[in-house]
Amino acid sequence: MMDSERHEATPRRTALVTGANKGLGKEISRQLAALGMSVLLTARNDELGSAAAAELAAEGGDIRFARLDVTEEKTIRSVAELVDGSFGRLDILVNNAGVSGVVRGERLPLDEISVETLRSTLETNFVGAFALTQALLPALRTAGGRVVNVTSALATFARTTGSGPAGRADLIPYCASKVALNMTSVLLADQLRESGVTVCSVSPGYVATDMNNFAGTKTVRDGARTVVRFATAAPDELPDRAFITEEGVAPW
Numbered sequence: 001m002m003d004s005e006r007h008e009a010t011p012r013r014t015a016l017v018t019g020a021n022k023g024l025g026k027e028i029s030r031q032l033a034a035l036g037m038s039v040l041l042t043a044r045n046d047e048l049g050s051a052a053a054a055e056l057a058a059e060g061g062d063i064r065f066a067r068l069d070v071t072e073e074k075t076i077r078s079v080a081e082l083v084d085g086s087f088g089r090l091d092i093l094v095n096n097a098g099v100s101g102v103v104r105g106e107r108l109p110l111d112e113i114s115v116e117t118l119r120s121t122l123e124t125n126f127v128g129a130f131a132l133t134q135a136l137l138p139a140l141r142t143a144g145g146r147v148v149n150v151t152s153a154l155a156t157f158a159r160t161t162g163s164g165p166a167g168r169a170d171l172i173p174y175c176a177s178k179v180a181l182n183m184t185s186v187l188l189a190d191q192l193r194e195s196g197v198t199v200c201s202v203s204p205g206y207v208a209t210d211m212n213n214f215a216g217t218k219t220v221r222d223g224a225r226t227v228v229r230f231a232t233a234a235p236d237e238l239p240d241r242a243f244i245t246e247e248g249v250a251p252w
């Protein structure tokens, strides 16, 4: 077989990124496309999502848009059908969509944290990521794919004293949702080990995005690079049961 034929016989690697109309999700999509993957850029807003996909496609990436609100079962189902129909496999799923749970940017005291905020934050950051992953399992199993859950250093028990969320009642919904996501990464990795699907939680660092009013100290480029590095690492190079940061493995 000629080299070119061998190349054609290898299916193009496929990736799906959630919450990718802006911020880290958009940049992760850009970097995955730059590696030659077919990227399904998803977002809950049609207009913003298709504009982001068009911008990245104009840079030469193989990128298309699909609407996905991770809290809406209907859109999860239709995206899973689209992946099956268009790709038949999924090499990389990046569960990036997230909300801060901080209301109007205010540092609300404990007595004013609403249960509704707690519910909606868990619904997006944890339940949504789980539900989407579950819907995409057949395509992930076909590819022996990778699931990357985008997490935060704010959700490590190691940082509950000193710097971090200590003293911030308003961050309880966010931190709790990401802790749930982290535990899910570890347990899913166990569940899927035999199928060849690998799962990890990766923290991008403190990145300047809408989520923190652009107060983050890192660029989206650097934050996305960390996520993409572990999204594309060989399975035997992926730290197991680990909290992964830009500096490597850190304490949970």
Ligand SMILES: NC(=O)c1ccc[n+]([C@@H]2O[C@H](COP(=O)([O-])OP(=O)(O)OC[C@H]3O[C@@H](n4cnc5c(N)ncnc54)[C@H](OP(=O)(O)O)[C@@H]3O)[C@@H](O)[C@H]2O)c1
Pocket: 018, 019, 020, 021, 022, 023, 024, 025, 043, 044, 045, 068, 069, 070, 071, 095, 096, 097, 098, 099, 124, 128, 150, 151, 152, 153, 203, 204, 205, 206, 207, 208, 209, 210, 211, 212, 216
């Ligand atoms: N920035 C940081 O320093 C930092 C640090 C650690 C972890 N992270 C994590 O990184 C991820 C990306 O955040 P970011 O910093 O890039 O913030 P961002 O710019 O605010 O992006 C968040 C994205 O999630 C989307 N989203 C929210 N709810 C959704 C839903 N129900 N369905 C689908 N998409 C939804 C948003 O869509 P809309 O535009 O429609 O709202 C937006 O595209 C989050 O999981 C965040 O927790 C960020």
